[in-house]
Amino acid sequence: MTTSELVEVLLLQGGRNTTLVVMGTTLLGVAAGLVGVFGLLRRRSLMADTLSHAALPGIAGAFLVISAFGMPRSLGVLLLGATVAGVLGVLAVQGLTRYTRLREDAAMGIVLSVFFGVGIVMLSVIQNRPGAGQAGLKSFIYGQTAAMSPTDAVSIGVVAVFCLIATLLLQKEFVAVCFQDEHARSLGWPVGVLDLAMMALVVVVTVVGLQSVGVILIVAMLIIPPAAARLWTDRVSAMLWISALIGGMSGYTGACVSALFPRKPAGSVIVLCAGALFLLSLLLAPRRGVLGELLRRIAGRVRMATDHALESLYEREIGVDASPPRRGVLLERLMALRGLVVLGPSGPGLTEKGRERGARLRRNHLLWEQYLISHADVAPSHVDWSVDQVEHVLSEDLVSQLERALASRGVSPPTPAEGGR
Amino acid sequence: MTDKDPQSSAPAAAPAPKRLRPPQSVLDARPEHSAQSPLSVHAMTVAYRRKPVLWDVDLDVEPRTLTAIIGPNGAGKSTFIKACLNLVPRATGDVEFWGMPFRKARSRVGYMPQRETVDWDFPVTALDVACMGRYRKIGWCRPVSRSHRDAAMACLDRVGMADYADRQISQLSGGQQQRVFLARALAQEAELYFMDEPFAGVDASTERAIVRVLRDLRERGSTVICVHHDLQTVEAYFDNAVLINMRIVASGPVSEVFTPDNLHRTYGGRLTLLDQASEAVARASRGRG
Numbered sequence: 001m002t003t004s005e006l007v008e009v010l011l012l013q014g015g016r017n018t019t020l021v022v023m024g025t026t027l028l029g030v031a032a033g034l035v036g037v038f039g040l041l042r043r044r045s046l047m048a049d050t051l052s053h054a055a056l057p058g059i060a061g062a063f064l065v066i067s068a069f070g071m072p073r074s075l076g077v078l079l080l081g082a083t084v085a086g087v088l089g090v091l092a093v094q095g096l097t098r099y100t101r102l103r104e105d106a107a108m109g110i111v112l113s114v115f116f117g118v119g120i121v122m123l124s125v126i127q128n129r130p131g132a133g134q135a136g137l138k139s140f141i142y143g144q145t146a147a148m149s150p151t152d153a154v155s156i157g158v159v160a161v162f163c164l165i166a167t168l169l170l171q172k173e174f175v176a177v178c179f180q181d182e183h184a185r186s187l188g189w190p191v192g193v194l195d196l197a198m199m200a201l202v203v204v205v206t207v208v209g210l211q212s213v214g215v216i217l218i219v220a221m222l223i224i225p226p227a228a229a230r231l232w233t234d235r236v237s238a239m240l241w242i243s244a245l246i247g248g249m250s251g252y253t254g255a256c257v258s259a260l261f262p263r264k265p266a267g268s269v270i271v272l273c274a275g276a277l278f279l280l281s282l283l284l285a286p287r288r289g290v291l292g293e294l295l296r297r298i299a300g301r302v303r304m305a306t307d308h309a310l311e312s313l314y315e316r317e318i319g320v321d322a323s324p325p326r327r328g329v330l331l332e333r334l335m336a337l338r339g340l341v342v343l344g345p346s347g348p349g350l351t352e353k354g355r356e357r358g359a360r361l362r363r364n365h366l367l368w369e370q371y372l373i374s375h376a377d378v379a380p381s382h383v384d385w386s387v388d389q390v391e392h393v394l395s396e397d398l399v400s401q402l403e404r405a406l407a408s409r410g411v412s413p414p415t416p417a418e419g420g421r
Numbered sequence: 422m423t424d425k426d427p428q429s430s431a432p433a434a435a436p437a438p439k440r441l442r443p444p445q446s447v448l449d450a451r452p453e454h455s456a457q458s459p460l461s462v463h464a465m466t467v468a469y470r471r472k473p474v475l476w477d478v479d480l481d482v483e484p485r486t487l488t489a490i491i492g493p494n495g496a497g498k499s500t501f502i503k504a505c506l507n508l509v510p511r512a513t514g515d516v517e518f519w520g521m522p523f524r525k526a527r528s529r530v531g532y533m534p535q536r537e538t539v540d541w542d543f544p545v546t547a548l549d550v551a552c553m554g555r556y557r558k559i560g561w562c563r564p565v566s567r568s569h570r571d572a573a574m575a576c577l578d579r580v581g582m583a584d585y586a587d588r589q590i591s592q593l594s595g596g597q598q599q600r601v602f603l604a605r606a607l608a609q610e611a612e613l614y615f616m617d618e619p620f621a622g623v624d625a626s627t628e629r630a631i632v633r634v635l636r637d638l639r640e641r642g643s644t645v646i647c648v649h650h651d652l653q654t655v656e657a658y659f660d661n662a663v664l665i666n667m668r669i670v671a672s673g674p675v676s677e678v679f680t681p682d683n684l685h686r687t688y689g690g691r692l693t694l695l696d697q698a699s700e701a702v703a704r705a706s707r708g709r710g
Binding site for chain 1: 503506507508527528530532534538539540543544545546549550553556557559561562563564565589605609
């Protein structure tokens with residue numbers, strides 16, 4: 001592979017067929033990303049897994065029927081078989097949970113593995129038949145974008161547009177059902193029908209995606225993009241777009257890579273791309289990401305340490321605390337940078353701003369201390385520990401409430417300059 | 422072909438009751454369904470897996486009242502509400518709203534489920550949840566319009582949550598979440614409300630806010646039925662009470678219904694206040710033995 005080949009493929013100029021495959025897979029990612037959001041929110045993500053695994057015997061069965069009648073192999077018939085078997089699998093799960101005491105997870109595990117096992121056995125039967133050949137049936141297990149014909153790509157495109165329209169139109173209804181089906185039912189929404197509609201979308205996406213991603217991994221396209229999107233936003237509408245974007249990106253890069261390495265199973269390449277995007281989201285998402293959380297924690301620590309240092313500096317200034325200061329060079333530098341202290345040879349000294357802040361902190365501290373003693377019956381000797389935690393989070397609003405509460409008990413609020421420790 | 426027609430139409434003409442109905446004598450002995458009454462329940466029995474949960478419940482709710490449904494855990498309080506709203510199947514009995522079946526009265530009935538039944542990490546804001554109360558009015562496939570959003574916002578304001586409209590719901594306290602639920606119910610603009618434990622696990626200011634809203638609803642002519650667990654506040658908050666433990670023990674104005682005898686019959690051995698004395702006696706006798 002040369003760089004120019006890579007660029008050609010990425011810019012959709014790697015020949016008409018490659019272009020179609022890349023576009024088809026991208027659209028598949030978009031559709032799966034959209035549809036998967038509601039699966040995730042309804043907590044039915046794994047249902048798609050059952051569905052896709054259960055589709056395998058359907059594909060094999062359809063192939064056997066075709067060859068028995070001597071018809072030419074057609075993708076449409078294979079996918080019809082996949083749909084029938086997949087829906088049967090889902091119905092089997094629902095039957096098991098309703099009529100036995102099995103829980104859904106166990107029922108899914110049973111149905112998924114049994115159907116898949118049947119499918120594998122049937123495939124081996126097909127393989128052993130003279131002359132028939134597997135005719136690319138293996139591609140349904142691991143996925144192979146190269147097997148995608150222009151017609152397939154177009155049908156994926158149609159499905160993607162259909163999913164887009166359906167989610168846009170029914171977003172409100174789907175959200176109501178996913179959020180609280182009981183309430184939705186009390187409002188008169190046909191919850192069963194809406195559930196069925198969501199399921200139908202999943203079926204459609206799964207079936208058209210079987211060939212390029214494969215029965216084992218297609219579920220990843222329905223789970224990973226929405227899960228990653230959830231990290232970036234707290235709104236369903238935004239989640240839909242982000243999920244579609246992540247799904248599309250994984251489909252696009254996955255298809256490009258597998259166009260360059262035709263022998264690599266495309267399904268795993270696409271899923272790995274989605275996984276990489278998920279990992280990035282997990283790290284970088286502003287509010288729910290790992291890095292953001294880490295930064296917030298560090299900032300919190302620094303703020304607390306700064307508060308303690310300012311308070312104790314202030315207390316030493318007004319002479320209620322004579323103990324030697326705890327020094328931390330880094331923290332002092334940081335405080336100096338923010339104009340709270342000036343660094344002198346004998347240690348940091350408060351600036352006007354720092355003094356003001358220190359006084360306020362000390363006042364909050366005393367307020368909370370008094371409140372605990374007078375209202376919460378905390379023994380004075382035990383007060384200090386909990387005060388140190390709370391004083392940093394007291395808002396202006398809370399402080400004035402504390403003042404009122406204390407005043408109503410006849411306790412005069414403390415002034416920062418008085419002693420008390 | 423022609424001789425088949427009367428046969429096929431015969432079963433439809435014959436009275437073929439799908440549901441088990443109570444004997445006619447029982448129905449006759451009971452008051453007529455009233456078109457005035459927001460809710461009248463007749464001979465309702467509900468069973469889960471063949472085990473009866475509610476047995477032969479009869480109830481007529483007066484309009485413009487606040488009614489508390491009281492009873493021990495597992496007495497069937499939530500089930501009563503859900504059975505009225507067709508959320509769980511009834512084995513027998515009729516439920517009518519202003520003399521109509523639920524299907525026809527649906528737009529006039531609001532439901533506020535228990536707070537625990539929801540995944541609070543769901544990616545919606547407080548305003549989004551309040552808007553859900555208006556989804557039915559908005560209708561199929563249409564986005565939430567400006568006017569509906571404003572109406573939902575006004576409901577958030579009524580429960581004191583307007584400042585939190587853009588918060589994702591997991592960032593609200595338990596009491597605030599409950600108020601958002603209440604706002605969603607208000608947004609339905611119903612005339613009859615079913616509320617399942619609205620006061621469960623809320624802070625004092627939320628409790629005050631909810632009581633204020635309930636009274637306001639009554640002023641505006643609505644009727645509210647609440648599952649309530651706090652016996653201390655029943656008299657202060659509600660006009661009527663229904664004591665329930667699988668069957669209705671007593672129902673009527675709180676002052677008449679709320680007697681130690683009725684409470685004891687409702688709670689059996691589970692009402693601590695009443696049982697403290699007998700427990701002490703039992704302990705003493707065990708100690709002697």
